[in-house]
Amino acid sequence: MSKKILAVLEQREGKIKKSSFEVVSTAAKLASELSYEVEAIIIGDEIDNLNQITLYGISNIFHYKNEALKNYSASAYRDIIVNHAQANNIEVLLFSNTAFGKDLAPLAAVKLNAGCLIDLISIDASAGEIIGTRPIYAGKALLDVKLKTAVKVITLRPNVFKAVEIGNKLEPNLKTINVEQIDLTSKAIQFKKSEGKLDVAEADIIVSGGRGMKGPENFHLLEELSEALGAAVGASRAVVDAGWRSHGEQVGQTGKTVSPSLYIACGISGAIQHLAGMSSSKYIVAINKDKDAPIFSIADYGIAGDVFEILPALTEEIKKIKS
Amino acid sequence: MKIAVCVSHVPDTATKIKIADDSKTIDPNGVTYIINPYDEFAVEEALKTKEKFGGEVVVISVGSESNKESIKKALAMGVDRGILLKDDNPRDSFGVAKVLAEEIKNEQCEIVFFGKQSVDYDNSITGQLTAELLGYQCISVVVDLKFEGEKVIAEREIEGGREVVESRLPVVITAQKGLNEPRYASLKGIMAAKKKVIEEKPAAGSKPTVEILKMHKPPAKQPGRILGTDSSVVPELVRLLREEAKVI
Numbered sequence: 071m072s073k074k075i076l077a078v079l080e081q082r083e084g085k086i087k088k089s090s091f092e093v094v095s096t097a098a099k100l101a102s103e104l105s106y107e108v109e110a111i112i113i114g115d116e117i118d119n120l121n122q123i124t125l126y127g128i129s130n131i132f133h134y135k136n137e138a139l140k141n142y143s144a145s146a147y148r149d150i151i152v153n154h155a156q157a158n159n160i161e162v163l164l165f166s167n168t169a170f171g172k173d174l175a176p177l178a179a180v181k182l183n184a185g186c187l188i189d190l191i192s193i194d195a196s197a198g199e200i201i202g203t204r205p206i207y208a209g210k211a212l213l214d215v216k217l218k219t220a221v222k223v224i225t226l227r228p229n230v231f232k233a234v235e236i237g238n239k240l241e242p243n244l245k246t247i248n249v250e251q252i253d254l255t256s257k258a259i260q261f262k263k264s265e266g267k268l269d270v271a272e273a274d275i276i277v278s279g280g281r282g283m284k285g286p287e288n289f290h291l292l293e294e295l296s297e298a299l300g301a302a303v304g305a306s307r308a309v310v311d312a313g314w315r316s317h318g319e320q321v322g323q324t325g326k327t328v329s330p331s332l333y334i335a336c337g338i339s340g341a342i343q344h345l346a347g348m349s350s351s352k353y354i355v356a357i358n359k360d361k362d363a364p365i366f367s368i369a370d371y372g373i374a375g376d377v378f379e380i381l382p383a384l385t386e387e388i389k390k391i392k393s
Numbered sequence: 394m395k396i397a398v399c400v401s402h403v404p405d406t407a408t409k410i411k412i413a414d415d416s417k418t419i420d421p422n423g424v425t426y427i428i429n430p431y432d433e434f435a436v437e438e439a440l441k442t443k444e445k446f447g448g449e450v451v452v453i454s455v456g457s458e459s460n461k462e463s464i465k466k467a468l469a470m471g472v473d474r475g476i477l478l479k480d481d482n483p484r485d486s487f488g489v490a491k492v493l494a495e496e497i498k499n500e501q502c503e504i505v506f507f508g509k510q511s512v513d514y515d516n517s518i519t520g521q522l523t524a525e526l527l528g529y530q531c532i533s534v535v536v537d538l539k540f541e542g543e544k545v546i547a548e549r550e551i552e553g554g555r556e557v558v559e560s561r562l563p564v565v566i567t568a569q570k571g572l573n574e575p576r577y578a579s580l581k582g583i584m585a586a587k588k589k590v591i592e593e594k595p596a597a598g599s600k601p602t603v604e605i606l607k608m609h610k611p612p613a614k615q616p617g618r619i620l621g622t623d624s625s626v627v628p629e630l631v632r633l634l635r636e637e638a639k640v641i
């Protein structure tokens with residue numbers, strides 16, 4: 071039997087997540103570099119966008135199905151993935167480093183005697199073995215690593231790898247497996263959606279505010295700009311600690327690590343712990359009235375001015391070009 | 394109720410990282426070490442759990458002699474006793490999880506607290522690995538926690554909100570900021586900690602699963618342009634974002 075890579079996909083409310091297609095693309099690329107076979111596994115009840123998987127290069131899809139698997143269950147999902155991997159000669163399991171992937175990957179790894187590479191920002195198998203790069207010390211250093219174990223469990227940082235549509239159309243080869251024995255010792259019983267529309271961990275554009283915003287009553291300026299851009303609102307720890315914004319929005323070493331295409335920092339000084347969470351953003355814009363603020367040292371474009379003057383003008387200008 | 398809390402000893406988050414000559418580790422000169430920030434939430438929750446249900450809290454750390462500073466910090470906050478599983482060489486998460494699982498089994502702890510992530514190697518998996526090695530349930534990145542008899546109800550932070558998870562004992566919980574407000578060690582606590590026992594034993598060897606090839610610095614970002622000081626440059630900024638960066 072030939073060796074195999076398994077892309078482990080994540081659905082929420084019956085929809086496969088964008089970060090999972092990044093995993094599909096990367097798994098397909100690794101498989102071609104290593105001459106391995108590649109397949110995808112998805113666990114859940116009804117799933118709307120199963121056929122999208124083939125667009126990104128995987129045709130063999132295993133859908134483990136049961137109404138009781140609609141919501142995440144660490145114990146049940148682990149069992150299904152481990153059984154599948156053992157029965158199908160899987161050598162590499164690829165996850166996205168989301169809350170789901172981070173929770174599940176190590177549980178499966180123990181059962182499979184596999185080592186883990188977590189939160190890779192690049193991966194390469196062109197030399198015949200998998201070598202990954204991961205940020206450590208919150209991105210202050212990078213580590214090139216490989217696994218010494220036969221079975222390998224790997225998670226990819228979301229938003230860093232691209233989901234690339236392949237040119238030729240693949241015919242889906244879908245196997246639906248109705249799961250009967252399910253260990254629901256641990257299970258998600260409810261999802262409490264946060265008020266913000268978009269989560270910083272998943273957004274392609276983030277508009278972030280710091281103490282320079284002066285008070286919670288001024289964050290509407292950021293909300294209006296983020297609305298115009300289709301962005302998420304983020305925050306520095308200083309404003310979260312002050313209770314102006316919720317912790318789910320905090321970016322940084324003890325908040326979320328983000329890598330959007332565009333990060334707009336407003337009234338944020340750029341402390342090392344804040345930079346740790348966002349310095350891998352593709353483009354950074356800083357608006358700060360202190361021209362010596364450290365945030366400017368990593369910003370691509372800066373305006374050394376007052377957020378209260380610049381933000382409304384920026385929102386107007388964006389609205390103009392979008393209309 | 395026997396409760397364990399696992400803590401790591403890490404460079405202060407404000408530390409500048411210098412890579413050592415071997416290109417595989419950091420240069421420890423001039424680095425201040427602290428208890429891992431997330432582990433303070435873990436310690437606090439362990440203490441609160443004991444205050445509610447009674448029992449004992451033991452703090453466990455794997456590493457060198459200097460890890461005792463973080464153990465002492467936990468003792469000063471109110472933990473009953475400490476265990477140092479001594480190993481002067483760095484090991485990967487699997488290596489840490491194996492010795493922790495062995496010790497937790499010996500101690501017969503039913504509830505085990507971890508931080509969600511160590512701010513050195515940022516692995517965020519040691520709690521999950523340990524749980525699975527023990528055959529315990531695991532709930533990670535927890536921001537709210539309740540025990541009702543054998544039942545555990547926790548809220549974990551996920552993309553876009555919170556997931557409410559129901560599970561049962563024995564359980565490993567990994568703590569996220571927001572779970573609680575860690576208490577300060579009082580002077581009395583610090584004095585009392587001096588009399589508490591830190592048991593020291595060698596950590597059993599383990600085969601590494603990860604091979605470190607090279608540690609290097611991320612490519613330095615070129616500082617960009619300050620376009621101006623007022624809103625007159627806003628149209629120029631928007632043009633650059635559209636035409637040069639192509640991000641909007």
Ligand SMILES: Cc1cc2nc3c(=O)[nH]c(=O)nc-3n(C[C@H](O)[C@H](O)[C@H](O)COP(=O)(O)OP(=O)(O)OC[C@H]3O[C@@H](n4cnc5c(N)ncnc54)[C@H](O)[C@@H]3O)c2cc1C
Nearest residue numbers: 280281282306307308322323324325337338339344359377
């Ligand atoms: C263990 C630890 C972990 C931490 N983790 C994080 C983390 O995860 N995330 C994080 O963000 N921080 C973190 N910090 C805190 C960090 O060190 C800083 O204190 C924090 O980032 C500062 O937030 P700030 O930039 O909003 O505030 P400040 O540093 O006070 O900066 C405010 C900025 O606003 C500017 N400003 C003021 N008024 C205006 C105006 N009208 N127009 C334009 N600009 C204006 C000022 O020039 C200043 O630069 C951590 C600290 C520690 C010790």
Ligand SMILES: Nc1ncnc2c1ncn2[C@@H]1O[C@H](COP(=O)(O)O)[C@@H](O)[C@H]1O
Nearest residue numbers: 399401455507508510511516517518519
């Ligand atoms: N050497 C260690 N000794 C004891 N606990 C540790 C050690 N390393 C990590 N941990 C625990 O595991 C958590 C997650 O660490 P990590 O998986 O390294 O990010 C930390 O917050 C600690 O609670």
